[in-house]
Amino acid sequence: MDVVVNAATSVDGKLSTRCREQLRISGPEDFDRVDRLRAAADAIAVGVGTVLADDPNLGVKEEQRRVTRLQNGRPAHPARVVVDSRARTPPDAELFDGDASVYVLTGTDAPEERLEGLRQVGATVLEAGSDDGRVDLPSAFDALSAAGVDRLMVEGGGELIFSLFDDGLVDELSLYVGSFVIGGREAPTLADGKGFTETFPELELVDVKRLDDGVLLTYEIGDTVCR
Ligand SMILES: NC(=O)C1=CN([C@@H]2O[C@H](COP(=O)(O)OP(=O)(O)OC[C@H]3O[C@@H](n4cnc5c(N)ncnc54)[C@H](O)[C@@H]3O)[C@@H](O)[C@H]2O)C=CC1
Ligand SMILES: Nc1nc(O)c(N)c(N[C@@H]2O[C@H](COP(=O)(O)O)[C@@H](O)[C@H]2O)n1
Numbered sequence: 402m403d404v405v406v407n408a409a410t411s412v413d414g415k416l417s418t419r420c421r422e423q424l425r426i427s428g429p430e431d432f433d434r435v436d437r438l439r440a441a442a443d444a445i446a447v448g449v450g451t452v453l454a455d456d457p458n459l460g461v462k463e464e465q466r467r468v469t470r471l472q473n474g475r476p477a478h479p480a481r482v483v484v485d486s487r488a489r490t491p492p493d494a495e496l497f498d499g500d501a502s503v504y505v506l507t508g509t510d511a512p513e514e515r516l517e518g519l520r521q522v523g524a525t526v527l528e529a530g531s532d533d534g535r536v537d538l539p540s541a542f543d544a545l546s547a548a549g550v551d552r553l554m555v556e557g558g559g560e561l562i563f564s565l566f567d568d569g570l571v572d573e574l575s576l577y578v579g580s581f582v583i584g585g586r587e588a589p590t591l592a593d594g595k596g597f598t599e600t601f602p603e604l605e606l607v608d609v610k611r612l613d614d615g616v617l618l619t620y621e622i623g624d625t626v627c628r
Contacts, residue, residue, distance in 0.1 A: 402546040406555045406562055407438055407575045414590045415583035416559055423455040426579040428613025433463075438575065439479060440466035442554035444504070444545065446482035448561035449489050450589075458495045459556070480504060482545065482553070484561055486535045488515035492522045499523070504548070506541040508534050538568050563594030566602045566622075574604060574620040577612065600625040 409426035410416055417424045427435065439445055445459045460478045461467050467477040478501035483490050488511035496503055505519050509530030516526050525548075529541035545553065555565060565571050576591065604620035611617075 402542060402550055403552045403572045404542070404555060404565065404570050405438065405442070405552065405573045405575065406565065406571050407435060407577075408557050408562065408591055409577040409579060410591050411579055411581055411583040413582050413584060415585070415588040416557060416591060417454070417589050418583055419585040419587040421450075421454045421589060423457075424583075426615075427577050428579075428615070430612045431577045431615070431617065434575075434577075434612070434617070436462045436466065438554055440470060442479045442552050443475075443550040444480040444482050444553050446484060446553055446555045446561070448558050449483055449485035450560055451556070451558045452483055452485070452490050452494055452496070454558070456495045457556070458498065460498075460500055476501060479554070480550065482506065482550075484536050484538070484541070485511075487511050488519060488526075490519060490524075492518045497522045497524070504545065506536045506544075508536050510534050535564075538564055538570055542570060559589040559591055559593035563592040563596070566592060567594065567597075569602075569625075571602070571622045574618075574622065576618045576620070577615055578618065579613075579615040600627050 408416060440461045459481045471477055480502040481496045482504045484506050486508035488507050490505055503524045505524045505526050507526055507528050519526060527541060527544045529537045529544060531537035603623040603626045605623055607621050608619035
């Protein structure tokens with residue numbers, strides 16, 4: 402399965418403000434590019450922190466792109482995936498609008514009544530627990546792959562993106578950098594988690610493009626390196 406991470410940050414690498422509310426960083430050209438990436442994916446994943454903060458829909462916005470997917474024998478929208486150790490995704494979240502399949506990837510400690518609530522709104526629950534109670538991403542992604550997901554787009558947030566780098570699961574990164582500063586030590590960044598200290602994922606910069614008032618950076622992911 403190919404894993405493509407896409408995110409938008411300020412110049413200082415923040416995904417949002419310290420209030421952790423959804424913030425428009427991309428402009429119209431970048432949002433259109435994101436929609437194209439969505440249309441090319443089999444599934445779109447976010448962490449539950451993003452669901453609780455943003456209540457995203459994760460659908461393909463442009464109608465013609467949905468029509469093309471249907472003509473190609475695919476569902477109109479990619480499946481939606483939430484990485485959610487304890488099943489905190491609200492059953493009335495926007496991504497349960499009935500337009501797409503939803504997978505919730507959980508750990509082993511998720512309360513049964515919350516899992517049942519999610520199943521009742523149509524979610525497929527895939528349990529893949531790790532020792533620390535979080536989702537074991539390599540085995541959860543194997544399960545997604547077995548369910549037919551060949552191309553997974555990940556839209557954030559920072560905790561999930563760090564774990565994906567930590568587990569060596571990222572193939573490509575598209576990063577839109579808006580031309581402003583957010584600041585704040587509590588504001589989420591592109592890669593939060595515990596951070597790397599000795600070896601670091603090495604990225605190969607394959608494209609740089611000016612878009613809206615910012616810049617789009619495209620990377621392929623190589624090995625980890627010592628610095
Ligand atoms: N500008 C952008 O492109 C985007 C911005 N955001 C922003 O990011 C913030 C949310 O990001 P975060 O708080 O970092 O939450 P997140 O969306 O990365 O979710 C993290 C949560 O996922 C769960 N999880 C389960 N297993 C995990 C694992 N193995 N590794 C990591 N997480 C695991 C945990 O409950 C963890 O707290 C919001 O402020 C949102 O607005 C989110 C997406 C894109
Ligand atoms: N690419 C990008 N640019 C921004 O400026 C953003 N704030 C985000 N956020 C991501 O998009 C999701 C919202 O999706 P819907 O419009 O509800 O379908 C949000 O949850 C973030 O993952 N992305």
